[in-house]
Amino acid sequence: MCEIVLEISDITKKFGALVATDSVSLEVKKGEIHALIGPNGAGKTTLVSQIFGDLSPDSGSILLNSRDITKLSVAERSNGGIGRSFQISNVITDFTVLENAIVAEISKSRTGLKFFSPAFQDRGLIAAANKTLGKTNIEHLAQRKVADIGHGERRLLELALALSSDPTLVLLDEPMAGAGPAETKFMTKAISKLREKTSVLLIEHDMDVVFQLADRISVLVEGKIVASGLPDQISQNKRVQEAYLGSTL
Amino acid sequence: MNSHIFQNNHAMWAILFVFSIFPIFSSILDLPFWNDVLMRIMLLGIAAMGLNLILGFGGMVSFGHAAFLGIGAYCAGISQFFGLDNGWLQLAITIFICGSLGLIIGFLALRTTGIYFIMITLAFAQMIYFFFVSLEKFGGDDGLIIDRSDFIIIDLYEPLRLYYLILATLIFTSILLTMIVHSRFGVILRAIKSNESRVEAMGITTLRFKIIAYVISAIVCGIAGCLFASWQEFVSPDIMHWTRSGELMIIIILGGLTYIAGPLVGAVVFLLLEEILPELLHFFAPSIAENWMVIFGPMLVAVVIFGKGGIMGLLSNYFDRGRNV
Numbered sequence: 001m002c003e004i005v006l007e008i009s010d011i012t013k014k015f016g017a018l019v020a021t022d023s024v025s026l027e028v029k030k031g032e033i034h035a036l037i038g039p040n041g042a043g044k045t046t047l048v049s050q051i052f053g054d055l056s057p058d059s060g061s062i063l064l065n066s067r068d069i070t071k072l073s074v075a076e077r078s079n080g081g082i083g084r085s086f087q088i089s090n091v092i093t094d095f096t097v098l099e100n101a102i103v104a105e106i107s108k109s110r111t112g113l114k115f116f117s118p119a120f121q122d123r124g125l126i127a128a129a130n131k132t133l134g135k136t137n138i139e140h141l142a143q144r145k146v147a148d149i150g151h152g153e154r155r156l157l158e159l160a161l162a163l164s165s166d167p168t169l170v171l172l173d174e175p176m177a178g179a180g181p182a183e184t185k186f187m188t189k190a191i192s193k194l195r196e197k198t199s200v201l202l203i204e205h206d207m208d209v210v211f212q213l214a215d216r217i218s219v220l221v222e223g224k225i226v227a228s229g230l231p232d233q234i235s236q237n238k239r240v241q242e243a244y245l246g247s248t249l
Numbered sequence: 250m251n252s253h254i255f256q257n258n259h260a261m262w263a264i265l266f267v268f269s270i271f272p273i274f275s276s277i278l279d280l281p282f283w284n285d286v287l288m289r290i291m292l293l294g295i296a297a298m299g300l301n302l303i304l305g306f307g308g309m310v311s312f313g314h315a316a317f318l319g320i321g322a323y324c325a326g327i328s329q330f331f332g333l334d335n336g337w338l339q340l341a342i343t344i345f346i347c348g349s350l351g352l353i354i355g356f357l358a359l360r361t362t363g364i365y366f367i368m369i370t371l372a373f374a375q376m377i378y379f380f381f382v383s384l385e386k387f388g389g390d391d392g393l394i395i396d397r398s399d400f401i402i403i404d405l406y407e408p409l410r411l412y413y414l415i416l417a418t419l420i421f422t423s424i425l426l427t428m429i430v431h432s433r434f435g436v437i438l439r440a441i442k443s444n445e446s447r448v449e450a451m452g453i454t455t456l457r458f459k460i461i462a463y464v465i466s467a468i469v470c471g472i473a474g475c476l477f478a479s480w481q482e483f484v485s486p487d488i489m490h491w492t493r494s495g496e497l498m499i500i501i502i503l504g505g506l507t508y509i510a511g512p513l514v515g516a517v518v519f520l521l522l523e524e525i526l527p528e529l530l531h532f533f534a535p536s537i538a539e540n541w542m543v544i545f546g547p548m549l550v551a552v553v554i555f556g557k558g559g560i561m562g563l564l565s566n567y568f569d570r571g572r573n574v
Binding site: 052054073074075076078079084086090091092093094095099102103104106107108111112113114115116117118119120122125161164165 | 428429431432433434435436437439440442443444446447448449450451452453454455458461
Protein backbone atom coordinates (compact mmCIF):
# COMPACT_ATOMS: atom_id res chain seq x y z
CA MET A 1 0.00 0.00 0.00
CA CYS A 2 2.85 2.37 0.81
CA GLU A 3 4.37 2.10 -2.61
CA ILE A 4 6.21 5.32 -3.50
CA VAL A 5 5.44 6.84 -6.87
CA LEU A 6 7.54 9.97 -6.76
CA GLU A 7 10.67 10.28 -4.71
CA ILE A 8 12.56 13.55 -4.69
CA SER A 9 15.87 13.45 -2.85
CA ASP A 10 17.71 16.52 -1.85
CA ILE A 11 17.24 18.66 -4.93
CA THR A 12 18.62 22.19 -5.09
CA LYS A 13 18.11 24.85 -7.71
CA LYS A 14 19.81 28.24 -7.66
CA PHE A 15 19.14 31.29 -9.79
CA GLY A 16 22.28 33.32 -9.20
CA ALA A 17 22.32 34.11 -5.48
CA LEU A 18 18.70 33.08 -5.01
CA VAL A 19 18.22 29.54 -3.77
CA ALA A 20 14.77 28.77 -5.17
CA THR A 21 14.81 25.14 -4.10
CA ASP A 22 16.94 24.36 -1.08
CA SER A 23 17.70 20.63 -0.73
CA VAL A 24 14.10 19.57 -0.92
CA SER A 25 13.06 15.96 -0.36
CA LEU A 26 9.54 14.80 -0.92
CA GLU A 27 7.62 11.56 -1.43
CA VAL A 28 4.30 10.95 -3.07
CA LYS A 29 2.76 7.58 -2.30
CA LYS A 30 0.56 5.57 -4.58
CA GLY A 31 -3.05 6.67 -4.60
CA GLU A 32 -2.57 9.68 -2.35
CA ILE A 33 -3.22 13.34 -2.89
CA HIS A 34 -0.19 15.17 -1.63
CA ALA A 35 -0.66 18.91 -1.32
CA LEU A 36 2.24 21.32 -1.54
CA ILE A 37 1.47 24.65 0.04
CA GLY A 38 3.45 27.73 0.89
CA PRO A 39 3.29 31.49 0.66
CA ASN A 40 3.78 33.33 -2.62
CA GLY A 41 7.33 33.09 -3.87
CA ALA A 42 8.13 30.03 -1.79
CA GLY A 43 9.33 28.22 -4.91
CA LYS A 44 6.41 25.89 -5.52
CA THR A 45 6.27 26.35 -9.25
CA THR A 46 10.06 26.09 -9.50
CA LEU A 47 9.86 22.75 -7.72
CA VAL A 48 7.09 21.49 -9.98
CA SER A 49 9.00 22.61 -13.06
CA GLN A 50 11.91 20.44 -11.95
CA ILE A 51 9.67 17.45 -11.42
CA PHE A 52 8.18 17.93 -14.84
CA GLY A 53 11.47 18.69 -16.58
CA ASP A 54 11.16 22.34 -17.66
CA LEU A 55 14.02 23.06 -15.30
CA SER A 56 16.75 20.70 -14.20
CA PRO A 57 17.99 20.74 -10.60
CA ASP A 58 21.59 21.72 -9.85
CA SER A 59 21.88 18.69 -7.60
CA GLY A 60 19.79 15.88 -6.21
CA SER A 61 17.68 13.26 -7.92
CA ILE A 62 14.07 12.62 -8.89
CA LEU A 63 12.72 9.08 -9.08
CA LEU A 64 9.43 8.15 -10.70
CA ASN A 65 8.34 4.58 -9.94
CA SER A 66 11.94 3.93 -8.80
CA ARG A 67 13.29 5.06 -12.15
CA ASP A 68 15.68 8.01 -12.25
CA ILE A 69 14.11 10.72 -14.39
CA THR A 70 16.38 13.61 -13.37
CA LYS A 71 17.98 13.82 -16.80
CA LEU A 72 14.94 13.15 -18.96
CA SER A 73 13.20 15.72 -21.19
CA VAL A 74 9.67 16.99 -20.71
CA ALA A 75 8.30 14.70 -23.41
CA GLU A 76 10.12 11.65 -22.03
CA ARG A 77 8.80 12.29 -18.53
CA SER A 78 5.30 12.72 -19.89
CA ASN A 79 5.59 9.39 -21.66
CA GLY A 80 7.04 7.95 -18.46
CA GLY A 81 3.80 8.68 -16.65
CA ILE A 82 3.57 12.29 -15.48
CA GLY A 83 0.53 14.33 -16.44
CA ARG A 84 0.45 18.02 -15.79
CA SER A 85 -1.90 20.93 -15.54
CA PHE A 86 -0.28 24.33 -15.55
CA GLN A 87 -0.66 27.31 -13.25
CA ILE A 88 -1.79 29.44 -16.16
CA SER A 89 -4.31 27.71 -18.38
CA ASN A 90 -2.28 26.04 -21.05
CA VAL A 91 -4.32 24.53 -23.83
CA ILE A 92 -4.17 24.76 -27.61
CA THR A 93 -6.26 27.88 -28.13
CA ASP A 94 -6.57 27.66 -31.92
CA PHE A 95 -8.31 24.30 -31.63
CA THR A 96 -11.69 23.13 -30.41
CA VAL A 97 -12.01 21.24 -27.14
CA LEU A 98 -12.32 17.94 -28.97
CA GLU A 99 -9.31 18.72 -31.17
CA ASN A 100 -7.25 19.37 -28.05
CA ALA A 101 -8.15 15.94 -26.77
CA ILE A 102 -7.35 14.45 -30.18
CA VAL A 103 -3.82 15.85 -29.99
CA ALA A 104 -3.43 14.18 -26.60
CA GLU A 105 -4.74 10.95 -28.08
CA ILE A 106 -2.30 11.06 -31.01
CA SER A 107 0.52 11.54 -28.54
CA LYS A 108 -0.66 8.70 -26.32
CA SER A 109 -0.95 6.27 -29.22
CA ARG A 110 2.35 7.52 -30.70
CA THR A 111 0.89 7.79 -34.16
CA GLY A 112 2.01 11.36 -34.86
CA LEU A 113 4.10 10.25 -37.81
CA LYS A 114 1.13 9.35 -40.00
CA PHE A 115 1.12 11.75 -42.91
CA PHE A 116 -1.92 10.97 -45.02
CA SER A 117 -5.22 10.00 -43.45
CA PRO A 118 -7.09 12.96 -41.95
CA ALA A 119 -6.93 13.02 -38.15
CA PHE A 120 -9.96 15.06 -37.16
CA GLN A 121 -12.25 12.67 -39.04
CA ASP A 122 -10.76 9.50 -37.58
CA ARG A 123 -13.55 7.71 -35.67
CA GLY A 124 -11.19 5.87 -33.35
CA LEU A 125 -9.43 9.08 -32.39
CA ILE A 126 -12.70 10.94 -31.85
CA ALA A 127 -14.07 8.18 -29.63
CA ALA A 128 -10.90 8.07 -27.54
CA ALA A 129 -10.83 11.87 -27.32
CA ASN A 130 -14.44 11.96 -26.13
CA LYS A 131 -13.52 9.46 -23.45
CA THR A 132 -10.73 11.77 -22.33
CA LEU A 133 -13.17 14.68 -22.12
CA GLY A 134 -15.48 12.46 -20.10
CA LYS A 135 -12.85 12.27 -17.36
CA THR A 136 -13.85 15.78 -16.34
CA ASN A 137 -17.40 15.69 -17.74
CA ILE A 138 -16.88 18.20 -20.53
CA GLU A 139 -18.05 16.16 -23.52
CA HIS A 140 -20.78 18.74 -24.12
CA LEU A 141 -18.10 21.34 -24.93
CA ALA A 142 -16.44 19.16 -27.57
CA GLN A 143 -17.25 21.29 -30.61
CA ARG A 144 -16.55 24.65 -28.98
CA LYS A 145 -13.42 26.64 -29.79
CA VAL A 146 -11.17 26.86 -26.77
CA ALA A 147 -10.98 30.62 -27.27
CA ASP A 148 -14.74 30.80 -26.66
CA ILE A 149 -15.12 28.73 -23.50
CA GLY A 150 -14.97 30.00 -19.95
CA HIS A 151 -11.88 30.02 -17.80
CA GLY A 152 -13.12 27.33 -15.47
CA GLU A 153 -14.03 25.17 -18.44
CA ARG A 154 -10.49 25.55 -19.72
CA ARG A 155 -9.21 24.31 -16.39
CA LEU A 156 -11.40 21.27 -16.71
CA LEU A 157 -10.06 20.69 -20.22
CA GLU A 158 -6.54 21.02 -18.93
CA LEU A 159 -7.20 18.49 -16.23
CA ALA A 160 -8.66 16.13 -18.83
CA LEU A 161 -5.55 16.55 -21.00
CA ALA A 162 -3.30 15.89 -18.00
CA LEU A 163 -5.23 12.67 -17.37
CA SER A 164 -5.40 11.57 -21.00
CA SER A 165 -2.31 9.39 -20.90
CA ASP A 166 -3.43 7.56 -17.72
CA PRO A 167 -0.42 8.93 -15.83
CA THR A 168 0.85 7.40 -12.60
CA LEU A 169 1.39 10.88 -11.19
CA VAL A 170 -0.47 14.10 -11.92
CA LEU A 171 0.96 17.50 -11.11
CA LEU A 172 -1.79 20.02 -10.58
CA ASP A 173 -0.43 23.54 -10.35
CA GLU A 174 -3.21 25.67 -8.87
CA PRO A 175 -6.05 23.92 -10.69
CA MET A 176 -8.63 26.21 -9.03
CA ALA A 177 -7.00 29.48 -10.11
CA GLY A 178 -9.65 31.60 -11.77
CA ALA A 179 -12.44 29.07 -11.36
CA GLY A 180 -15.82 30.13 -9.98
CA PRO A 181 -17.41 28.55 -6.85
CA ALA A 182 -19.41 25.98 -8.80
CA GLU A 183 -16.40 24.99 -10.89
CA THR A 184 -14.24 24.79 -7.78
CA LYS A 185 -16.76 22.43 -6.25
CA PHE A 186 -16.81 20.30 -9.36
CA MET A 187 -13.03 20.31 -9.70
CA THR A 188 -12.64 19.33 -6.05
CA LYS A 189 -14.88 16.36 -6.64
CA ALA A 190 -13.06 15.43 -9.83
CA ILE A 191 -9.67 15.61 -8.13
CA SER A 192 -10.77 13.61 -5.11
CA LYS A 193 -11.87 10.83 -7.44
CA LEU A 194 -8.38 10.70 -8.94
CA ARG A 195 -7.11 8.69 -5.97
CA GLU A 196 -8.52 5.55 -7.53
CA LYS A 197 -6.51 5.92 -10.70
CA THR A 198 -3.39 7.87 -9.95
CA SER A 199 -1.37 9.86 -7.45
CA VAL A 200 -1.61 13.62 -7.26
CA LEU A 201 0.79 16.34 -6.30
CA LEU A 202 -1.46 19.32 -5.74
CA ILE A 203 -0.35 22.91 -5.47
CA GLU A 204 -3.17 25.11 -4.31
CA HIS A 205 -3.78 28.41 -2.55
CA ASP A 206 -7.34 27.73 -1.52
CA MET A 207 -6.89 26.21 1.98
CA ASP A 208 -10.46 24.92 2.11
CA VAL A 209 -9.74 22.89 -0.98
CA VAL A 210 -6.38 21.69 0.32
CA PHE A 211 -7.79 20.46 3.62
CA GLN A 212 -10.73 18.84 1.88
CA LEU A 213 -8.57 16.95 -0.56
CA ALA A 214 -5.12 16.29 0.81
CA ASP A 215 -4.06 13.04 2.42
CA ARG A 216 -0.75 14.61 3.30
CA ILE A 217 0.56 18.14 3.14
CA SER A 218 4.06 19.53 2.73
CA VAL A 219 4.78 23.17 3.42
CA LEU A 220 7.39 25.00 1.40
CA VAL A 221 8.82 28.26 2.72
CA GLU A 222 11.68 30.07 1.00
CA GLY A 223 12.66 26.99 -0.92
CA LYS A 224 12.70 24.65 2.09
CA ILE A 225 10.23 22.09 3.30
CA VAL A 226 9.43 23.27 6.83
CA ALA A 227 6.80 20.70 7.63
CA SER A 228 5.32 17.56 6.15
CA GLY A 229 2.56 15.38 7.48
CA LEU A 230 -1.14 14.73 7.92
CA PRO A 231 -3.49 17.73 7.57
CA ASP A 232 -4.15 17.85 11.32
CA GLN A 233 -0.47 17.93 12.17
CA ILE A 234 0.13 20.69 9.66
CA SER A 235 -2.65 22.96 10.88
CA GLN A 236 -1.25 22.76 14.43
CA ASN A 237 2.35 23.31 13.39
CA LYS A 238 3.87 26.48 14.84
CA ARG A 239 6.30 27.11 12.00
CA VAL A 240 3.57 26.77 9.44
CA GLN A 241 1.40 29.22 11.34
CA GLU A 242 4.30 31.66 11.41
CA ALA A 243 4.81 31.32 7.67
CA TYR A 244 1.16 32.00 7.08
CA LEU A 245 1.03 34.87 9.59
CA GLY A 246 -2.32 36.54 9.19
CA SER A 247 -3.97 33.73 7.32
CA THR A 248 -5.96 31.18 9.26
CA LEU A 249 -5.34 27.54 8.76
CA MET B 250 -13.54 8.97 -46.59
CA ASN B 251 -10.78 11.36 -47.55
CA SER B 252 -12.74 13.44 -50.00
CA HIS B 253 -14.14 16.01 -47.60
CA ILE B 254 -10.74 17.43 -46.71
CA PHE B 255 -10.56 18.64 -50.30
CA GLN B 256 -14.08 20.00 -50.46
CA ASN B 257 -13.58 23.14 -48.45
CA ASN B 258 -10.87 24.22 -50.80
CA HIS B 259 -12.74 25.92 -53.61
CA ALA B 260 -10.10 28.56 -54.26
CA MET B 261 -7.42 25.95 -54.87
CA TRP B 262 -9.55 23.90 -57.27
CA ALA B 263 -10.71 27.02 -59.09
CA ILE B 264 -7.17 28.20 -59.67
CA LEU B 265 -5.94 24.76 -60.74
CA PHE B 266 -8.86 24.51 -63.16
CA VAL B 267 -8.16 27.91 -64.71
CA PHE B 268 -4.49 27.00 -65.06
CA SER B 269 -5.33 23.76 -66.83
CA ILE B 270 -7.56 25.37 -69.47
CA PHE B 271 -5.69 28.65 -69.82
CA PRO B 272 -3.46 27.55 -72.75
CA ILE B 273 -6.60 27.12 -74.88
CA PHE B 274 -7.42 30.80 -74.45
CA SER B 275 -3.88 31.98 -74.84
CA SER B 276 -3.62 30.13 -78.17
CA ILE B 277 -6.96 31.47 -79.41
CA LEU B 278 -6.02 35.01 -78.42
CA ASP B 279 -2.43 34.44 -79.55
CA LEU B 280 -0.89 35.46 -76.24
CA PRO B 281 1.89 32.90 -75.69
CA PHE B 282 3.67 35.33 -73.38
CA TRP B 283 1.00 34.75 -70.73
CA ASN B 284 1.73 31.03 -70.64
CA ASP B 285 5.17 32.06 -69.51
CA VAL B 286 3.76 34.29 -66.79
CA LEU B 287 1.53 31.49 -65.55
CA MET B 288 4.44 29.05 -65.41
CA ARG B 289 6.31 31.52 -63.22
CA ILE B 290 3.24 31.88 -61.01
CA MET B 291 2.91 28.12 -60.68
CA LEU B 292 6.60 27.64 -59.87
CA LEU B 293 6.67 30.29 -57.18
CA GLY B 294 3.26 29.04 -56.01
CA ILE B 295 4.72 25.57 -55.43
CA ALA B 296 7.65 27.04 -53.52
CA ALA B 297 5.37 29.26 -51.43
CA MET B 298 3.08 26.34 -50.59
CA GLY B 299 6.11 24.37 -49.49
CA LEU B 300 7.33 27.22 -47.30
CA ASN B 301 3.84 27.70 -45.88
CA LEU B 302 3.83 24.21 -44.40
CA ILE B 303 6.30 25.46 -41.80
CA LEU B 304 5.40 29.15 -41.83
CA GLY B 305 1.60 29.06 -41.78
CA PHE B 306 0.99 25.69 -40.19
CA GLY B 307 4.10 25.26 -38.08
CA GLY B 308 4.70 28.85 -37.03
CA MET B 309 8.35 28.71 -38.11
CA VAL B 310 9.25 31.91 -39.92
CA SER B 311 12.06 30.80 -42.22
CA PHE B 312 13.64 33.72 -44.00
CA GLY B 313 15.91 31.62 -46.14
CA HIS B 314 13.77 29.30 -48.20
CA ALA B 315 14.85 30.77 -51.53
CA ALA B 316 18.10 28.93 -50.86
CA PHE B 317 16.31 25.62 -51.43
CA LEU B 318 14.76 27.01 -54.59
CA GLY B 319 18.27 27.88 -55.73
CA ILE B 320 19.74 24.55 -54.74
CA GLY B 321 17.01 22.79 -56.72
CA ALA B 322 17.86 24.93 -59.74
CA TYR B 323 21.57 24.23 -59.39
CA CYS B 324 20.90 20.51 -59.01
CA ALA B 325 19.46 20.68 -62.52
CA GLY B 326 22.12 23.09 -63.79
CA ILE B 327 25.19 21.34 -62.43
CA SER B 328 23.88 17.89 -63.40
CA GLN B 329 23.52 19.13 -66.94
CA PHE B 330 26.95 20.75 -66.82
CA PHE B 331 28.34 17.26 -66.27
CA GLY B 332 26.19 15.83 -69.03
CA LEU B 333 23.45 14.37 -66.90
CA ASP B 334 20.34 15.85 -68.51
CA ASN B 335 17.73 13.32 -67.43
CA GLY B 336 15.09 15.39 -65.65
CA TRP B 337 13.81 12.54 -63.47
CA LEU B 338 17.31 11.90 -62.17
CA GLN B 339 17.77 15.61 -61.60
CA LEU B 340 14.58 15.64 -59.55
CA ALA B 341 15.81 12.67 -57.53
CA ILE B 342 19.12 14.44 -56.88
CA THR B 343 17.23 17.58 -55.88
CA ILE B 344 15.05 15.69 -53.41
CA PHE B 345 18.08 13.98 -51.90
CA ILE B 346 20.22 17.12 -51.58
CA CYS B 347 17.45 19.47 -50.42
CA GLY B 348 16.26 16.82 -47.98
CA SER B 349 19.71 16.28 -46.46
CA LEU B 350 20.48 19.98 -46.34
CA GLY B 351 17.06 20.70 -44.86
CA LEU B 352 17.77 18.09 -42.20
CA ILE B 353 21.11 19.65 -41.27
CA ILE B 354 19.92 23.26 -41.34
CA GLY B 355 16.65 22.36 -39.62
CA PHE B 356 18.49 20.42 -36.93
CA LEU B 357 20.69 23.42 -36.17
CA ALA B 358 18.26 26.29 -36.75
CA LEU B 359 15.23 24.82 -34.99
CA ARG B 360 17.00 24.96 -31.67
CA THR B 361 16.15 28.64 -31.79
CA THR B 362 12.77 30.31 -32.09
CA GLY B 363 11.33 33.68 -33.03
CA ILE B 364 13.67 36.38 -34.25
CA TYR B 365 16.73 34.15 -33.78
CA PHE B 366 15.24 31.54 -36.05
CA ILE B 367 14.57 34.18 -38.70
CA MET B 368 18.15 35.40 -38.49
CA ILE B 369 19.78 31.97 -38.51
CA THR B 370 17.77 30.82 -41.53
CA LEU B 371 18.70 34.04 -43.31
CA ALA B 372 22.35 33.45 -42.40
CA PHE B 373 22.30 29.93 -43.85
CA ALA B 374 20.65 31.21 -47.01
CA GLN B 375 23.31 33.89 -47.40
CA MET B 376 26.05 31.32 -46.92
CA ILE B 377 24.56 29.18 -49.68
CA TYR B 378 24.06 32.22 -51.90
CA PHE B 379 27.69 33.29 -51.65
CA PHE B 380 28.84 29.71 -52.03
CA PHE B 381 27.28 29.63 -55.48
CA VAL B 382 28.51 33.15 -56.30
CA SER B 383 32.03 31.90 -55.66
CA LEU B 384 31.68 28.78 -57.82
CA GLU B 385 33.51 30.14 -60.88
CA LYS B 386 33.37 26.78 -62.58
CA PHE B 387 29.61 27.03 -62.83
CA GLY B 388 29.51 30.63 -63.91
CA GLY B 389 29.68 32.23 -60.47
CA ASP B 390 27.76 35.46 -60.43
CA ASP B 391 26.96 35.25 -64.14
CA GLY B 392 25.24 31.91 -63.87
CA LEU B 393 24.97 28.97 -66.17
CA ILE B 394 23.02 28.79 -69.41
CA ILE B 395 21.37 25.39 -69.71
CA ASP B 396 18.93 23.44 -71.85
CA ARG B 397 15.60 22.24 -70.61
CA SER B 398 15.93 18.92 -68.81
CA ASP B 399 15.20 15.74 -70.68
CA PHE B 400 12.17 14.05 -69.10
CA ILE B 401 12.44 11.17 -71.62
CA ILE B 402 8.74 10.62 -72.37
CA ILE B 403 8.03 14.34 -72.15
CA ASP B 404 9.96 16.46 -74.63
CA LEU B 405 9.98 19.86 -72.99
CA TYR B 406 10.75 21.56 -76.30
CA GLU B 407 7.37 20.55 -77.65
CA PRO B 408 4.82 23.31 -77.03
CA LEU B 409 3.09 23.32 -73.65
CA ARG B 410 4.88 20.20 -72.36
CA LEU B 411 6.77 22.20 -69.74
CA TYR B 412 3.58 24.05 -68.87
CA TYR B 413 1.71 20.86 -68.10
CA LEU B 414 4.65 19.27 -66.32
CA ILE B 415 4.72 22.24 -63.96
CA LEU B 416 0.93 22.13 -63.58
CA ALA B 417 1.04 18.42 -62.75
CA THR B 418 3.69 19.12 -60.12
CA LEU B 419 1.54 21.90 -58.70
CA ILE B 420 -1.52 19.65 -58.50
CA PHE B 421 0.52 16.88 -56.92
CA THR B 422 2.00 19.30 -54.36
CA SER B 423 -1.41 20.76 -53.55
CA ILE B 424 -2.96 17.38 -52.89
CA LEU B 425 0.03 16.12 -50.94
CA LEU B 426 0.19 19.20 -48.70
CA THR B 427 -3.57 19.16 -48.13
CA MET B 428 -3.29 15.58 -46.92
CA ILE B 429 -0.28 16.31 -44.74
CA VAL B 430 -1.90 19.34 -43.10
CA HIS B 431 -4.98 17.28 -42.16
CA SER B 432 -3.07 14.18 -41.11
CA ARG B 433 -2.06 13.33 -37.56
CA PHE B 434 1.34 14.81 -38.32
CA GLY B 435 -0.28 18.02 -39.54
CA VAL B 436 -2.51 18.25 -36.51
CA ILE B 437 0.50 17.97 -34.20
CA LEU B 438 2.33 20.58 -36.28
CA ARG B 439 -0.57 23.03 -35.99
CA ALA B 440 -0.86 22.31 -32.29
CA ILE B 441 2.86 23.10 -31.90
CA LYS B 442 2.29 26.42 -33.63
CA SER B 443 -0.50 27.25 -31.22
CA ASN B 444 1.10 26.04 -27.98
CA GLU B 445 4.39 24.20 -28.10
CA SER B 446 4.81 23.74 -24.35
CA ARG B 447 1.41 22.03 -24.07
CA VAL B 448 2.23 19.62 -26.87
CA GLU B 449 5.59 18.85 -25.27
CA ALA B 450 3.79 18.27 -21.95
CA MET B 451 1.58 15.72 -23.69
CA GLY B 452 4.68 13.69 -24.40
CA ILE B 453 5.57 14.72 -27.93
CA THR B 454 9.14 15.60 -28.83
CA THR B 455 8.19 18.71 -30.77
CA LEU B 456 11.65 19.26 -32.27
CA ARG B 457 11.33 16.05 -34.26
CA PHE B 458 8.06 17.17 -35.83
CA LYS B 459 9.42 20.60 -36.63
CA ILE B 460 12.51 19.14 -38.32
CA ILE B 461 10.43 16.75 -40.45
CA ALA B 462 8.16 19.60 -41.55
CA TYR B 463 11.23 21.69 -42.35
CA VAL B 464 12.67 18.90 -44.50
CA ILE B 465 9.39 18.44 -46.40
CA SER B 466 9.16 22.14 -47.07
CA ALA B 467 12.79 22.26 -48.23
CA ILE B 468 12.16 19.41 -50.66
CA VAL B 469 9.04 21.05 -52.12
CA CYS B 470 10.95 24.31 -52.66
CA GLY B 471 13.80 22.33 -54.22
CA ILE B 472 11.47 20.65 -56.70
CA ALA B 473 10.09 24.05 -57.70
CA GLY B 474 13.66 25.24 -58.23
CA CYS B 475 14.61 22.21 -60.32
CA LEU B 476 11.75 22.97 -62.72
CA PHE B 477 12.49 26.69 -62.51
CA ALA B 478 15.85 25.95 -64.14
CA SER B 479 14.17 24.35 -67.15
CA TRP B 480 11.69 27.20 -67.42
CA GLN B 481 14.38 29.86 -67.31
CA GLU B 482 16.94 27.82 -69.28
CA PHE B 483 19.40 29.56 -67.05
CA VAL B 484 20.62 29.23 -63.46
CA SER B 485 22.30 31.91 -61.43
CA PRO B 486 22.62 32.79 -57.74
CA ASP B 487 20.01 35.46 -58.40
CA ILE B 488 17.26 32.88 -57.94
CA MET B 489 18.20 32.54 -54.26
CA HIS B 490 18.86 36.16 -53.45
CA TRP B 491 17.47 36.99 -50.00
CA THR B 492 14.85 39.24 -51.56
CA ARG B 493 13.33 36.13 -53.12
CA SER B 494 12.85 34.64 -49.65
CA GLY B 495 11.06 37.85 -48.74
CA GLU B 496 8.98 37.63 -51.90
CA LEU B 497 7.85 34.11 -50.95
CA MET B 498 6.84 35.34 -47.51
CA ILE B 499 4.92 38.29 -48.98
CA ILE B 500 3.12 35.91 -51.33
CA ILE B 501 2.10 33.73 -48.40
CA ILE B 502 0.95 36.58 -46.17
CA LEU B 503 -0.89 38.24 -49.04
CA GLY B 504 -2.74 35.03 -49.85
CA GLY B 505 -3.43 34.00 -46.28
CA LEU B 506 -1.04 31.89 -44.27
CA THR B 507 -3.55 29.71 -42.44
CA TYR B 508 -5.04 28.42 -45.68
CA ILE B 509 -3.62 25.69 -47.88
CA ALA B 510 -4.65 27.63 -50.99
CA GLY B 511 -3.33 30.89 -49.51
CA PRO B 512 0.16 30.82 -51.06
CA LEU B 513 -1.29 29.86 -54.44
CA VAL B 514 -3.80 32.72 -54.37
CA GLY B 515 -1.02 35.00 -53.19
CA ALA B 516 1.25 33.94 -56.04
CA VAL B 517 -1.48 34.59 -58.61
CA VAL B 518 -2.34 38.04 -57.28
CA PHE B 519 1.22 39.15 -56.52
CA LEU B 520 2.80 38.07 -59.79
CA LEU B 521 -0.13 39.14 -61.97
CA LEU B 522 -0.08 42.60 -60.39
CA GLU B 523 3.65 42.71 -60.98
CA GLU B 524 2.92 42.20 -64.70
CA ILE B 525 -0.25 44.20 -65.09
CA LEU B 526 0.30 47.20 -62.84
CA PRO B 527 3.19 48.73 -64.84
CA GLU B 528 1.18 48.27 -68.05
CA LEU B 529 -1.89 49.93 -66.56
CA LEU B 530 0.15 52.83 -65.31
CA HIS B 531 1.79 53.21 -68.70
CA PHE B 532 -1.65 53.66 -70.07
CA PHE B 533 -3.23 55.91 -67.46
CA ALA B 534 -0.35 57.74 -65.81
CA PRO B 535 2.81 57.31 -67.86
CA SER B 536 4.76 59.77 -65.71
CA ILE B 537 4.80 57.41 -62.73
CA ALA B 538 4.78 54.13 -64.65
CA GLU B 539 8.40 53.48 -63.79
CA ASN B 540 7.61 53.73 -60.09
CA TRP B 541 4.72 51.28 -60.11
CA MET B 542 5.92 49.84 -56.82
CA VAL B 543 4.74 53.05 -55.15
CA ILE B 544 1.22 51.80 -55.85
CA PHE B 545 2.01 48.14 -55.34
CA GLY B 546 3.48 48.56 -51.86
CA PRO B 547 0.50 50.29 -50.24
CA MET B 548 -1.81 47.72 -51.84
CA LEU B 549 0.05 44.91 -50.10
CA VAL B 550 0.05 46.81 -46.82
CA ALA B 551 -3.71 47.40 -47.13
CA VAL B 552 -4.47 43.72 -47.68
CA VAL B 553 -2.37 42.69 -44.71
CA ILE B 554 -3.89 45.32 -42.40
CA PHE B 555 -7.54 45.12 -43.44
CA GLY B 556 -7.72 41.50 -44.43
CA LYS B 557 -6.59 39.57 -41.40
CA GLY B 558 -5.75 36.25 -42.98
CA GLY B 559 -4.86 37.76 -46.34
CA ILE B 560 -6.99 37.45 -49.45
CA MET B 561 -8.26 34.03 -48.39
CA GLY B 562 -9.30 35.54 -45.08
CA LEU B 563 -11.25 38.25 -46.91
CA LEU B 564 -12.85 35.69 -49.19
CA SER B 565 -13.86 33.35 -46.40
CA ASN B 566 -15.30 36.24 -44.39
CA TYR B 567 -17.26 37.30 -47.42
CA PHE B 568 -18.66 33.85 -47.99
CA ASP B 569 -18.98 33.41 -44.24
CA ARG B 570 -17.23 30.11 -44.16
CA GLY B 571 -15.22 31.18 -41.19
CA ARG B 572 -13.41 27.93 -40.96
CA ASN B 573 -9.68 27.77 -41.57
CA VAL B 574 -7.74 25.28 -43.66
